[in-house]
Amino acid sequence: MSQQKTENVVWHNQAVTAEQREEHKGHKACVLWYTGLSGSGKSTIANAVDKRLFELGVHTYLLDGDNVRHGLNGDLTFSDKDRVENIRRIGEVSKLFVESGLLISTAFISPFQSDRDMARDLLNQGQFIEVFVDTPIEVCEQRDPKGLYKKARSGEIKNFTGIDSTYEAPVNAEIHLQTVEQTIEQSVDQVVGYLQGEGIIKPL
Numbered sequence: 211m212s213q214q215k216t217e218n219v220v221w222h223n224q225a226v227t228a229e230q231r232e233e234h235k236g237h238k239a240c241v242l243w244y245t246g247l248s249g250s251g252k253s254t255i256a257n258a259v260d261k262r263l264f265e266l267g268v269h270t271y272l273l274d275g276d277n278v279r280h281g282l283n284g285d286l287t288f289s290d291k292d293r294v295e296n297i298r299r300i301g302e303v304s305k306l307f308v309e310s311g312l313l314i315s316t317a318f319i320s321p322f323q324s325d326r327d328m329a330r331d332l333l334n335q336g337q338f339i340e341v342f343v344d345t346p347i348e349v350c351e352q353r354d355p356k357g358l359y360k361k362a363r364s365g366e367i368k369n370f371t372g373i374d375s376t377y378e379a380p381v382n383a384e385i386h387l388q389t390v391e392q393t394i395e396q397s398v399d400q401v402v403g404y405l406q407g408e409g410i411i412k413p414l
């Protein structure tokens with residue numbers, strides 16, 4: 211859905227095309243869209259994949275929920291309405307990065323399927339790769355890397371995902387990572403293997 215409120219704004223075609231940018235970089239542009247509960251492993255795995263891809267010479271960038279909420283989305287809360295706006299903005303920013311020829315990763319809880327689908331619909335077929343970081347809430351709560359579950363259980367934090375705010379698990383994610391069964395390294399191999407299999411990056 212277009213959010214445009216201004217009139218008399220005309221789209222300019224760019225002299226350098228998205229295809230030319232991809233060719234220049236030597237790989238395809240896309241977004242690895244990680245989704246999962248807080249503590250599921252999104253940031254850890256996205257960073258490890260990003261590092262591996264960088265070492266392989268892929269032009270990457272990583273957008274992380276905690277970091278983006280310090281800047282661009284610093285005005286947003288964790289109400290359902292603001293989470294929708296959070297993901298809408300990240301979807302649009304992802305589109306810009308993909309148009310610039312990068313292979314980007316986003317690590318946001320992105321709890322609602324409709325918002326993830328909205329972000330997918332902004333891109334061409336095959337450019338949006340949903341990565342479900344599937345970790346049971348009991349395990350996330352046990353890990354509690356930031357002490358947030360403890361605060362949510364004590365009522366200090368309201369609207370916490372998985373406790374008093376909804377998380378809709380993906381049903382058809384392109385990549386399904388199960389962090390109880392697989393190590394971080396195995397998850398990295400799976401994601402990089404997918405990218406190679408799809409011809410997004412060159413095989414080793």
Ligand SMILES: Nc1ncnc2c1ncn2[C@@H]1O[C@H](COP(=O)(O)OS(=O)(=O)O)[C@@H](OP(=O)(O)O)[C@H]1O
Binds near residue numbers: 253
């Ligand atoms: N109420 C509540 N619910 C969930 N998460 C919370 C909340 N309050 C703060 N945090 C911290 O914010 C990070 C999630 O931000 P996101 O932008 O990824 O969330 S969302 O996609 O808009 O749902 C999340 O980061 P991750 O743990 O990396 O997922 C938390 O550190």
Ligand SMILES: Nc1ncnc2c1ncn2[C@@H]1O[C@H](COP(=O)(O)OP(=O)(O)O)[C@@H](O)[C@H]1O
Binds near residue numbers: 246249390393397
């Ligand atoms: N197999 C695994 N895959 C990913 N993370 C793991 C795994 N086992 C333990 N962890 C730990 O779980 C925590 C996940 O935290 P984080 O990456 O910040 O999650 P999120 O970004 O989803 O909130 C990290 O401390 C990480 O080391």
